[in-house]
Amino acid sequence: MAEPKEPTAALFGIKPRTGRLMLIQPRTLKGFRDYPPALMIPREGLLEKARRTFRSYGFAPIDTPALEYAEILTGKGGDESDKQLYRFKDHGDRDVALRFDLTVPFARFAAENIGQLGTPFKRYAMGPVWRGENTQRGRYREFWQCDFDTIGTTSNASDIEIVLVIHDLMRSLGLERFRIHVNNRMVLNGLLEEIGLAGKTTDALRALDKLAKVGRDGVLAELGEKGVAAEAGNKLLDLAQVQGTNDEILAHLERDFGGNAKTAEGIRRLRELLGVVRTAGIDDARLRLDVAIARGLDYYTGTIYETFLDDLPTIGSVCSGGRYDNLAGLYTKQQLPGVGASLGLDRLIAALEELKMLPNVATPAPVLMVQFQAEYLGRYQAMARTLRAEGIGVEVYPEPKKIGAQLQYAEKRGFRLALIAGAEEFEKGVWKLKNLAAREEKTVAAGEVADAIRPALAGG
């Protein structure tokens, strides 16, 4: 900052420092980061669009504390998750920890409150979580999660709705080229039961994972070691390789894999999902049946979802989730089945950045009101208030500096328009409106400033 030039500077004690003070080094912890406006404006924009979408479907916001009793959080995500917990003793010598996700606190919340809230219960939650992870992988130790779920019902209507929410969410972010991959774990799980591999999902998937590397025979050999007969192993391989259009896949599944109640129900649910999504008016190309996705090896038991961007397939799924049998079994005897998904916030922001869909601005207001002559501050703020009431953000520059300096500030921050008026303009009842990118200036009657600004902001 330049030394303030106001005559009152001395009154505010502004004077060169002697530097004898012991300064504390201003720094953030390893794995943590600040969000300056250029990072925070896109994050807020994304959260706001997500909130609006969730609400429009009747998902209600909830929040839970950052700190929980450690016993609530431990043992939920495996050993690694426990090691990453920020865990300590509080003032009352309680064993406490910072939440590492939003699902475990939601389970605790549901166990405690569902009696009063009633079911079905639809909620979304957004907030920071903390994991003392190895930062070498480029991960942060504090990051945001953004979850939405419907609990207390096994109805397929809720599973189907998740697809609609993801669809609307992507489009609200301006994304058109995306694909929601859908599968139903009941098909695989039913088949595994049928071939005597019930509960051995991990073994089966691990063997199937090697398909590309070792071929069908290699997989069959590995399955054979687990006691799976060749016929059963072949059926499992057939399922893993079902491909085609959505309708072809459904027909194929129904013909070859609907042999028991569980697989049949899984297939029925997928067919219903496709039908309802079509009737609801969603482009068929947006949805892809994909028997290869099997996320959350044990947790998910029904429909599962992943969302990929056509232009950035390598970044992975930006919105994923699925149906689970019981949310809160560790805290209550009441069974709470549910279905939900989680938005990959950081991944989405990175994607939008790479697709050049994020405005590179450090100001949430598009218009800078130049403070040309200090004595007109009231009139500058009066016009600014008129524009704000019309939904146009206006920042009034706080000092009557040279116009050049104020416009430089405007360009650096990413303002798009500047308004300028002095004695001459006020006498004529006009304002100068400057388009900063186009470097154009026009003179506008005072009553028409908002109308002149709107098209300039719409175009870009």
Add this chain to the structure above:
Amino acid sequence: MAEPKEPTAALFGIKPRTGRLMLIQPRTLKGFRDYPPALMIPREGLLEKARRTFRSYGFAPIDTPALEYAEILTGKGGDESDKQLYRFKDHGDRDVALRFDLTVPFARFAAENIGQLGTPFKRYAMGPVWRGENTQRGRYREFWQCDFDTIGTTSNASDIEIVLVIHDLMRSLGLERFRIHVNNRMVLNGLLEEIGLAGKTTDALRALDKLAKVGRDGVLAELGEKGVAAEAGNKLLDLAQVQGTNDEILAHLERDFGGNAKTAEGIRRLRELLGVVRTAGIDDARLRLDVAIARGLDYYTGTIYETFLDDLPTIGSVCSGGRYDNLAGLYTKQQLPGVGASLGLDRLIAALEELKMLPNVATPAPVLMVQFQAEYLGRYQAMARTLRAEGIGVEVYPEPKKIGAQLQYAEKRGFRLALIAGAEEFEKGVWKLKNLAAREEKTVAAGEVADAIRPALAGG
């Protein structure tokens, strides 16, 4: 939750539990609380209105980590504040702590980043802070703060703008009967210098505080003990008792108290503030010059603000702040003067609740789409999507339960309208629209549902 009645329940493993499982008691820490939808919907609404107002003035969002090096946070708010810190060793044996406010992290942030960001810099920040306070006072150990500041300038234009922001913020919340009290500490501080009490603000204010109890003579006696002559003491008492309309107070101050450069500048700034606020079109009654407010004994050095609700004067100020000489002196030699204020979020929510200005709802969507016949789920979602595209939130009930049960759910959650259609309605191309509060039902053509809903939602 009732046992799910779907025929597929068994497939999802829904069965009575034996209860042999050791359950973990679901509970929150003392001093912490969950926000269910009925609490969270108002909080989100308030934050959203605040965000919109801040942005419309060009304040940009920033965020800083919840955890900081303990040395950044200690010694900033006095001994009590240090004792309340949630402080512990992290995985790397670093001495870390959870932030107890948003000001200290902002100071650290500014010291680290202001060179790159440039000045003036306007930011807002919203987020949870943690204090291990005694909960007997009805305080929570986790609560939200909501701050906005302009730093890097001493210009009075920034001080004045804070008043405009508070004004717009209150009105955006639907509040009309409020008063922003404004003072300038330069007047008191200048006078204290004049009478030889420079730096002894606390002593002087403590003596003045007893005015009502001990009268002028009592205060003069106490000031006398501190070596203040009767004449000087009388002048201080006169200042503390200046009253009248805003214009009367200004005239009185200018006549009797503008004797040195500091008091004169303070008075000039107050006069300019009043003038600009008027020219900007704000009702004069909204602003009150109040020489009695002196918040933040040492921190604030210029304009100060408090905001009171006419109908709830006892709850205290709902938005307060002021001008300070230097934000980040502990971390950098660069002097960063600034001005800002903080929204009392919990206090405001309590006030709006007491004024019955909060809708008592647990759903963010006003319309429930009844699932009357499961086979029409696609058509229900199609109509819901049409309405959502028009900005009307619609929740589709996930199960084809009896209409009575679905309407009961709707009333319990606070839905205002319900839409119902079955084979008969689809044949005729109509929908039944039920107004839940008025217990009225009408039949609407499919193409006119949005138009029929809008007035029903506007009226209430």
